[in-house]
Amino acid sequence: MANLISVERASLALGTAQVLDEVSLGVLGGDRIGVVGRNGGGKTTLLRVLAGHREVDSGRVTRAGVSSVGVLAQDDVLDPGHTVREAVLGDLPEHVWAGDPRIRDVLTGLLGGTEAQAVGGLDATIGPMSGGERRRLALARLLVQDPTVLFLDEPTNHLDVEGVAWLAEHLVRHRGRPDNAVVAITHDRWFLDAIATNTWEVVDGKVNAFEGGYAAYVLAKAERERMAQVTAERRDNLLRKELAWLRRGAPARTSKPKFRIEAANTLIADEPPPRDDVELLRFATTRLGKDVVDLLDATVTLGDRVLLDRITWHLAPGERVGIVGVNGAGKSTLLRAVAGQLPLASGKRKQGVTVRLAYLTQEVRELERYADWRVIEAIEDVRKYVRLGPKEISASQLAQRLGFTGGRQQTRVSSLSGGERRRLQLTRLLMDEPNVLLLDEPTNDLDIETLTSLEDVLDGWAGTLLVVSHDRYLLERVCDRQVALLGDGRVRELPGGVEQYLELRHEAVEAGARKAASDSASADTARPAVAAGGATSASPAELREARKDMARIEKQLTRLGQREEKLHAAMAAAATDHAKVLELNGQLREIVDEREALELEWLAAAEVVG
Template identity: 75%
Template sequence: MANLVSVERASLALGTAQVLDAVSLGVGGGDRIGIVGRNGGGKTTLLRVLSGTRDVDTGRVARVGGLTVGVLTQDDGLDPAATVHETVIGDLPEHEWAASTRIRDVLTGLLGGLDAPAVGGMAAAVGPLSGGERRRVALAALLVSAPDLLLLDEPTNHLDVEGVAWLADHLVRQHARPDNAVVAITHDRWFLDAIATQTWEVDSGQVFAYEGGYAAYVLAKAERERMAGVIAERRDNLLRKELAWLRRGPPARTSKPKFRIDAANALIADEPPARDGVELMRFATTRLGKDVVDLIDARISVGDRVLLDHVTWRLAPGERTGIVGVNGAGKSTLLRAIAGDVALAAGKRKVGVTVRLAVLSQEVRELEKWADRRVIEAVEDVRAVVRFGAKELTASQLAQRLGFSGPRQQTRVGDLSGGERRRLQLTRLLMDEPNVLLLDEPTNDLDIETLTSLEDLLDGWAGTLIVVSHDRYLLERVCDRQVALLGDGRLRELPGGVEEYLRLRAASAGGPASTWDAGRSAAAAVAAAAVAADSSADGPGSLGAAGGGQTASASSATPAAPAVSPAQAREARKTMARVEKQLSRLADREEKLHAAMLTAATDHARVLVLNRELREIVDEREDLELQWLEAAEIIG
């Protein structure tokens, strides 16, 4: 497809930092591109260059004639005096927007429908809305306007799990045409995998392009480093560990789990599981004993509203549980009740004598008193050395693993960015050696590299972990099970994880499940639920409704999917074998084309012809890989 925006040898410096250094790239029609990289690395600046709001120092940026560009910034810039209706619908006649299924889909998905319960009604003024509500309104206005090129800066911020799933589904359905494209900066790895046909990594003034979403990015980057000899003898390499996690997970997590399979398997053949659950359980039990925190026949309320009623939850040593629910369901309040910061309206809270509890809240004001001190001083104030499982880390080593390099550790806390303050808050929390850790939206303001480092640290952390997050990837990665607040006064066990939560929410609303879920075959859904149920059955904690003596379970509410017949399975295996042969032939052709392009490097006309052939191979391979994935999901 023709490029909507072309960037040729663009360079841009901000102060002494070279943000872009002779970068060439293009956004083509039909592209859905995810941008990743460290905080402060230049992702937002690149988005501004693509939108035309920032000029480059040298080089050239070209856009096709008549291109309309829509940008979602982290500062919404909405008119506080305008109503939600005026902001989102504008001056469109009612017969036009009311008859548009696309516009009605946006209103329902982001604002809760024509009555807009998520923001207090379409007639509500924008000014009094919360930051999350304003974010939804700004995103809805942008999607309703339907520009040719959508540029989104952290679009999943302030969206709950359902909102993220809806947005991914909407972008895939509405922005797959040759006349439009999406470019999104995101740290949400599930969202990245769900939407991206390409991933760009911004690093040290360069932009590295990878085909596919987050799974493809991790694999390609690991292969690149392996081929360069960077990871030889480094068994604890984070990329290998992350790749091992991705490859061991359910097939639906990766958009292209079948390409370069031999290379991937060779890379992680001797990589151990991310966590040694037995060893961590032994450490946790030693540190905590049998009693952790129990909520017994508890009622939790805010004002006249009852969030949970007659709920019993006994946290166990080494338990790792994720909590999901819509915004306002009471997830943070539940976490504060476990911590003892919110009094129970009824029932009892019991705490083990050995418990050392720490809470990561969504506030970072606790760092204000350290504004004039250095980062390393703020960390060493807690403790000089910390133990993670069988390992000991100094304050400097822990800070470095969470993204504070040697020179950055000497920076004044007051000069840190929002993401760096969040990292420092986490570092100080972990230095205190808690054995019960409560994390409230820990992914806020953290880049993917820092998230990966945090997950690596938590893999070796022995204790009880409770996480509230809308980041599906993080919940699956660090937690062994999930529970949900569905607004019925109970905690609901989710044997099928977040996918089951979305099905339950869709069923309660009377609407269809998300396209991401519906796109999976019945056999794959059954297999994933079975695996999750096995994991849940082995979980260490207990969760129930004391009043009715019921264990929180969704299995009775979700009908079983039909089994796959032997004939369907045989046909799927034949399809996989056929596609694998075709992919092998395509790989041979691609290799020959690369060799021919190298030989004809000085013949620009010949290179263009060969490049067109290469693009055709790439498109054909994409179709074949989708066929392979569909067949693999049938087999399970």
């Protein structure tokens, strides 16, 4: 295989942190490399060095035979004034992209088809789109361009389970040629296992290479650590003998056997410093009675759309349920209904008297009210002491064990990374000793090490657990069963797990394609009757009205975005005024609900326009 990128003894420091320390590695043609490591450990910096977007302090980076490089960064670089067609397809003539199976596959997999239904059509403007939709467009643009080396920074963010499965299959099919390669930072372990031929672990300025995906990486790392432990035990035995001999001698004699002291120093010279390990702990759980939460004949609506249609669901004590579904099907809505945060259009919600419920939402903004607080203050705000098994420990001791060591406890919450904020959210929730835990996309911003620790906590969780996640590995690891929301207002059991859900979605897409083809054929053979009856085609007046509605809604969405930015600024300014922050948060929730209703209305108008 051709050596596309070569790195020799590269070093790079950012401030006082040594991000790369004499790293040597290479990217070969046909490589699909997954990059893992702690948040803030240097993964993104390594990607930027490989792509040529950042120079190293010393060493050499060469790119032989690389005609083009594509980078999916975590920041939004799309022009809001462009259309979907301009952003994704550029100046490619229609006969070129429409006749290319690979490009059609990208449009279908990420945007809903050649007409890009998922984002409102190829001529839709990017401006009003959500962050998730923009992220899909940026990824689709890169895959259409098909660069020699493709660098992806968290490509599965904002993708549902179905989208992650499609992306893995696409990369395996199109990124295994000897003339191209892909390097992807990811915390999605199922995705890593599905695509990677090699795994790189970035830790302490070094890059450790492992063959294979996540399963092979875990196995090889465990074996390396076992060998290191054997070596360490042998070294410890020698150290004990050596230091015992030194202690037996009188102080006056210690200068005489100088060679013995030098031998001891040599033994401890390669002793590694203690790791700052994340340790999520087994918090106490309040006893749960036989009644948890019941939804009885419950209906939830959003605007004119019915998200949950007369469902009855009894949550049992100790039940562990994973929830999957298409975006917009109502997964988060179901959690809010269970939590009692969303009024039901009809039906009832019953909650047991012993239930102590905690709800982790996707909003990291929940910590904005503590922006000027220190980490230790945010933890003590829940309680200053917590019982862990048989012992009671202080908030400071807890923060230490959760990776907030030394000065990090005095760090302002506003200065924490996304992963650290997520960890702080989880800590605050668990410290309150709940017995019903609702987690909405808990893996967002968490690195693999923290995810593994979280799963260890959930393994021993004694309460009821509901998890909404696109992380297939997490769902299959911590949940006993899975249910699906397929957009029809129902909750469907999945005895076959996530694999069954993907099969159901594939069947639904194929059935939709067959129906569309049948409807199109019927329209072609009976066009005069259809036009006269107006049953399947919109009149010119209806088209004009739909376009006016789309323009009106886009303006309203823009104004909502401006109001949302002002509210965020106001919340940051009033971070210490809890009452004011709660009031502003209520206004923010109203904006979110209004935006969802407008987006549904916009999609309805877009369907008329076609």
